[in-house]
Amino acid sequence: MKKIIFPILAAVLLLIGCKKANELTKFDISYETTVVIPSATNINLPFDISTPDIETNHQSKFEINRTSKDRIESIELSKLKLTVKTPDGNDFSFLKSIEIYIDGDNLSEEKIAWKDPVPNSTGTSITLDVSGTDLKPYILNENFNLRVRSVTDEVITADHEIEIKSTFTVDAKIL
Numbered sequence: 001m002k003k004i005i006f007p008i009l010a011a012v013l014l015l016i017g018c019k020k021a022n023e024l025t026k027f028d029i030s031y032e033t034t035v036v037i038p039s040a041t042n043i044n045l046p047f048d049i050s051t052p053d054i055e056t057n058h059q060s061k062f063e064i065n066r067t068s069k070d071r072i073e074s075i076e077l078s079k080l081k082l083t084v085k086t087p088d089g090n091d092f093s094f095l096k097s098i099e100i101y102i103d104g105d106n107l108s109e110e111k112i113a114w115k116d117p118v119p120n121s122t123g124t125s126i127t128l129d130v131s132g133t134d135l136k137p138y139i140l141n142e143n144f145n146l147r148v149r150s151v152t153d154e155v156i157t158a159d160h161e162i163e164i165k166s167t168f169t170v171d172a173k174i175l
Helices: 002-024 058-064
Strands: 026-037 047-050 072-086 095-104 110-115 125-127 143-152 160-172
Touching: 026 047, 026 143, 072 110, 143 160
Parallel strands: none
Antiparallel strands: 026 160, 047 143, 072 125, 072 160, 095 110, 095 143
């Protein structure tokens, strides 16, 4: 009986240790950009707004975390948060739905985040649902851009500057 318990216990401890070691190889990198939703946007019709190119600076971000691009296993969007910066006192109640797409040089566009429907009680910040897709090729590019596709359910009388904060979880190889 003792001969069976020891190997089982050793296997369980090894499995727990590997999971903890795998978590140590993960780190987050963040990017910020802004878009402006123009006033007098059509109601109940989708419209698109693209961000300027966002530099990835992936080499320096990987060096800070003591890894390199050839050791990266996957990169997933873990959080995407939108915040109304201007005009003061406004919130996201004007939105019916929103989708965010990522695009890069020689890469196809990919839907990475969304909220449909956007609750009317949403305040000045909203966290979108994320796809969980491996976005390694986009982040390993020199830059990427985001396209915001939204539908409003009310007329807005002033331009709305929206800050987009994205957090990507990078999983690197141990050895």
